[in-house]
Amino acid sequence: MSESGSRNTALTLSSERAAATSSGYVMLLVMLVALIVGIYGASQMQDAPALGGALIAAAAVVVLFVACGFYMLQPNRAAALLLFGSYKGTDRTTGLRWKWPWYAQRTISLRSNNMISERLKVNDLRGNPIEIAAQVVWRVTDTAQALFDIDDYKAFVVVQIEAAVRTIGARYPYDDYEHQEITLRGNHEQVADELRTELLARLKVAGITVDECGFTHLAYAPEIAGAMLRRQQAQAVVAARKTLVEGAVGMVEMALDLLSAKGVVELDDERRAAMVSNLMVVLCGERDTQPVVNTGTLYQ
Secondary structure, three states: OOHHHHHHHHHOOOOOOEOOOEEHHHHHHHHHHHHHHHHHHHHOOOOOHHHHHHHHHHHHHHHHHHHOOEEEEOOOEEEEEEEOOEEEEEEOOOEEEEOOOOOEEEEEEOOOEEEEOOOEEEEOOOOOEEEEEEEEEEEEOOHHHHHHOOOOHHHHHHHHHHHHHHHHHOOOOOOOOOOOOOOOOOOHHHHHHHHHHHHHHHHHHHOEEEEEEEEEEEEEOHHHHHHHHHHHHHHHHHHHHHHHHHHHHHHHHHHHHHHHHHOOOOOOHHHHHHHHHHHHHHHHOOOOOOOOOOOOOOOO
16 A cells, blocks of 8 residues: 555544443432442441441442543533543533543534634735635534544644635636636635635545635735726726727617618718717717707718
């Protein structure tokens, strides 16, 4: 087996399983019975010292043995049990619980954690530096992997979130005014879904799932923010002008077709060109047009 195959096998050895524990209330009843037996033995010390001493000793052993096994679990918490370093299972049942006294335990939270990453400076697909930060809701699903496959699963989550955000930030451009590409600014849901997929793949080894994620901060880096704003304004003006000209050409074409179809006026090429020029000025001009009464003709 190759070295990489050995590493992959080692990462999948830990897997959560149910621990052999019992209800603490039942064992509390057992301890109460032992106390009653001990009290009865104490009452028999004068009549039957041997029997009384045996009962007291047995009751003391049972009480000490049972008392050492109690532990409490709150909702959405779990206890991983160990026997001399060997994993023996996880208990997820809430309330008063009891385990064998020689078992050690490590308690871990199963509750959702909300984390907002630091603002990271990343180069997008086009090489523009941007600032990006993400919010991630995650929780532990496999306690064995979280405790025994990763040294510090919380620190592991922080590092992997940063790595995933950098990966996704460099995979797409920040913006695209031609609307031909998937962008970080224009496709929030799609990019967030891809970020979640990336995080799930990275955190699977730690037994952690991601319930929700999204970007909380997305902007150009300060050193190019001014230049990119001017570029955006220029692109917006060009796009608006293009739309305006396309609409004006269509309106002029429609006007000429209607005039010809209804026989309102016969237009030769020179008059048609003049009308097209006037209509384009009216439709594309930024100022209100001023009516001019023409008392002559195009030829005088």
